[in-house]
Amino acid sequence: MTTEQKALITATVPVLRENGVLLTKYFYNRMFTHHPELKNLFNMGNQKSGKQQTALALAVLAYAENIADPMVLLPVVDRIGHKHVSLDIRPEQYQIVGRHLIASIQEVLGEAATPAIVDAWSAAYQQLASLMSGHEATLYQHKAATESGWTGWRPFIVQRKVAESNEITSFYLYPADGGNVTTHLPGQFISLRTFLPELKLNQSRQYSISSEPNDEYYRISVKRELGHQLDTNGMISNRLHDHVNVNDKVEITSPSGNFTLANDLDTPVTLISGGVGLTPLLSMLQSLIKNDHQHPITWLHGCRSENVHAFKQHVEDIAAEYPNFSHYTFYNDPTDANRAAGIFPGYLDIAAIPQLDLDLNGHYFVCGPAVFITKQYEDLIAAGVNKDRIYFEEFGPQVLSLN
Ligand SMILES: Cc1cc2nc3c(=O)[nH]c(=O)nc-3n(C[C@H](O)[C@H](O)[C@H](O)COP(=O)(O)OP(=O)(O)OC[C@H]3O[C@@H](n4cnc5c(N)ncnc54)[C@H](O)[C@@H]3O)c2cc1C
Ligand code: HEM
The missing domain is CATH 2.40.30.10 (Translation factors)
Incomplete structure (x- = not known):
């Protein structure tokens, strides 16, 4: 891309900030009209709720804001890449998306989309598409090279x-x-x-x-x-x-995702889940126990009530056997029996647990609804935990940008 083209992309940042979701909604409608078969690929629930349009608008905005040095976006490219390869997205499909994105910019911006702006965005898109599909190619290669690995469905x-x-x-x-x-x-x-x-x-x-x-x-x-x-x-x-x-x-498809426990983690680990957000953390807990993790492991879980508390007995069994594992549970509305068994009332709140020892050298894994993640993230930061030690996963297109 030329310096002039980069300047033109930077100049469109305020428009994207203001109208990004309008643009991506228009884009998806346009693309699905021309390629109805792509509805099989996209989550139609996320289209209706607008989450995917928001996630794409945020990604395009972040790219425009960092056009001078798109390499700073590598962590985001990696996260999106894991989602893309888990859906078997292939390089040739980038041409379809590119065609409809550029046409949408022209049609939504009207006369404001001068030929120079359209050229700049076409060049910017090609640059982003090759960055993303190149990264995804390495993820596919890794899958194919892993023992019993596979790509596709x-x-x-x-x-x-x-x-x-x-x-x-x-x-x-x-x-x-x-x-x-x-x-x-x-x-x-x-x-x-x-x-x-x-x-x-x-x-x-x-x-x-x-x-x-x-x-x-x-x-x-x-x-x-x-x-x-x-x-x-x-x-x-x-x-x-x-x-x-x-x-x-x-x-x-074969396992993807970068919300993972490093094999060589040599620190305390705290797992924090809300509702069904406990699933990836359960795999982490079982793996830590199996590998005889030598540091304290703590699990904080919040859900509505005992009726919806999955794996309760399993986690209690692990706690009974492993002295370096402790766990604390919150129910929105605990019964007297729950309270007597040590269940905390209300929304999961780290400050409400007097025994909790937040080791600042530890790693923190958070999974649950977006509001839950935001609260836990902010509370951990307020307690002095470094943001580099906090990892989180949203169960949908990522619309949070906390760190
Ligand atoms: C990385 C990752 C890991 C995940 N892990 C798990 C897991 O371990 N366990 C798990 O249960 N889920 C998990 N999920 C969530 C899962 O992928 C699905 O999103 C979830 O099962 C809901 O899918 P659905 O088809 O049942 O709901 P959808 O039909 O996709 O609807 C999702 C929500 O949107 C609402 N909705 C539907 N239509 C509309 C509309 N027209 N307007 C507004 N809102 C609407 C629905 O009421 C529902 O609450 C994970 C997601 C991700 C991204
Ligand atoms: C430069 C081009 C692209 C960008 C910037 C982009 C961006 C994104 C983002 C931000 C997400 C959400 C990731 C998350 O879960 O947090 C996503 C998901 C997705 N992308 Fe892309 N993408 C691009 C190209 C493509 C292409 C070429 C395809 C295939 C046609 C595609 C198909 C999908 C699908 C199917 C999802 C999941 C949608 C959902 O769960 O609702 N993307 N993309």
Whole structure:
């Protein structure tokens, strides 16, 4: 890109800040009109709620703001890249997205989109597309080179289905071809694809692996999304709960994601979960215990009530056996019996636990709804924890930019 083109991109930052979501909404409508088959690839729930349009607008804005040195965006490129490879996005699809993004800029900005601005954005898009697809190529190569690794969609059979609480059910997934699976890094997720008769579309969703790393199967634990307030039912989670049973087939991609526990972590570890956000942390906990982690491990969990508290007994069993593991639980509305058993009332609040020793050398892994992550992140920072020690995962397109 020329210096003049970079200056033109910088000049469009205020417009993107103001109208980014308008632009990306227009873009997705345009792209789906020309390529309805891409509706099979995108999460139509995230399209309706606007989360994906917001995530894309934030990414495009961050790119424009850093056009002088896009390399600073590598952590973001890595995070998006893990999501893309988990959905088997391929380089040729970047040309389709590019065509509709540039056309959308022209159509939304109208006369303000001068030929020079359109040229600058075309060059900027090509630069970003090659940065992203290049990074994704290395992620695909890594998958292909890993033992029992694979790229793209592979059929799996549900061999066990286990209710873990009133609303969370586990599915034990084994390869339909009888082969082994790649041993995942604790914290990683898979994408699962199934056909939705209501939409007449394939739809994919990500699920964190809740089992301990092994080479035979993956366990995912899915919360039934009832969407009471919005009067809409979660499309895939309800399909899994109600229609996907033992011996049924689903397709999944190999484990992706960079919200992971480093193998050589030699510090205390604190896991903080809200609701179904406990799934990646459970895999981390099991892995730490299996590897005989030599530092304190602490788990803080918050959920609405005992009825929806998944894996309660399992975590208590681990605590009974391993003295360096402690755990604290919050219920929104605990019963007298819960309180007597040491359950804290209300929303998870680190300041409410007198015994909690927040080691500033430790690593902190947070997973739950966006408001939950934001509160825990801010409270940890206020308690003196360095932001580099806090890792978080949102169960949807990332719209938080905390660190
Ligand atoms: C990395 C990652 C890991 C994840 N791990 C897990 C996990 O371990 N376990 C788990 O249960 N989930 C996990 N998720 C979430 C999961 O991918 C799905 O998002 C979840 O199961 C809901 O999917 P759904 O198809 O049932 O709901 P969707 O149909 O996608 O709906 C999602 C929500 O949006 C609402 N909604 C639907 N339609 C509309 C509309 N028209 N307007 C407004 N709102 C609407 C629904 O009520 C619902 O609450 C993870 C997500 C990510 C990104
Ligand atoms: C430069 C180009 C692109 C940018 C900036 C971009 C950006 C993003 C971002 C920010 C997300 C959300 C990531 C998260 O979960 O936090 C995302 C997800 C996604 N992207 Fe891209 N992307 C690009 C190209 C593509 C292409 C070429 C395709 C394929 C047609 C694609 C398909 C998807 C899909 C299917 C998702 C998941 C959507 C969902 O879960 O709702 N993207 N992308």
